[in-house]
Amino acid sequence: MILVRVGLAILSALFINLVWHGGHETAQYGMIAPQDEQLSGIWAIAWHAVEKAALGVYQLAIIVIPLMVGIQILKDLKVLQWFSRMMAPFTRILGMKENTSTTLAAGxxxxLAYGAGVMIQAVKEDGVSKKDVTLAFIFLVGCHAVVEDTLIFVPLGIPVLPLLFIRLFTAILLTLIVGFIWNRREIAKNNIQNAFER
Structure with a gap:
């Protein structure tokens, strides 16, 4: 998992650096206006830093607190079970059994952080195989917390829809490739065992 996460980060950074030639303009971070004047004096700089930090925390709180309340409501209303049933066909396409859908839906x-308890419980209760849980986490390394992460990037002025689609595409492609290779190795291993048994 560490190799997948670090590898994806490095490859993404290299790809974006080679393909995207924008981003030279001054960034506008949500409600925080760009700084035009030069600050002088330790107190002015310290006050400016505290002011900007408080505004940044406020912007994240506006997003994260309602999101956490919403997640708790979804848990209480058993929406996860419904979403898991809706995801079952998708898990089959990715090469996993249907019992992996709750783990995938929680992530x-x-x-990964907030849904870890739900995912661990789902793996134990649903009897998810090592292969399926590995494929699920490979998918989730590339694309997890699609609602939370997407909303957190809004105050940074990042175009979130392209970010969401890139994450989904990367996660699906990586999971399909690993699942295909894993299935081929299992078939080859079974063929070798059958040949020895004869």
């Missing part, structure tokens, strides 16, 4: 909706 997509709640993220």
């Amino acid at each position: 997509l909706l709640f993220g």
Whole structure:
């Protein structure tokens, strides 16, 4: 998982650096206006830093607190079970059994940190195989917490729809490739065992 996460980060950075030639203009971070005047004096700089930090925390709180309340409401209303049933065909396409859908749904909706408890419980209760849980986490490394992460990037002025689609595409492609290779190795291993048994 570490190799997949670090590898994806490095490859993404290299790809974006080679393909995208924008971003030279001054960034506008949500409600924080760009700084035009030069600050002088330790107190002016310190006050400016505290002011900007408080505004940044406020912007994240506006997004994260309602999101966490919403996640708890979704848990209480058993929306995860419904979403898991809707995801079952998608898990089959990615090369996993249907019992992996709850693990995948928890990671997509709640993220790896907030959804970890739900995912671990789902793996234990649903009897998810090592292969399926590995494929699920490979997918989630590329694309997890699609609601939370997408909303957190809004105050930074990042165009979130392209970011979301790139994450989904990368996660699906990577999971399909790993699943295909894993299935081929299992078939080859079974063929060798069958040949020895004869």
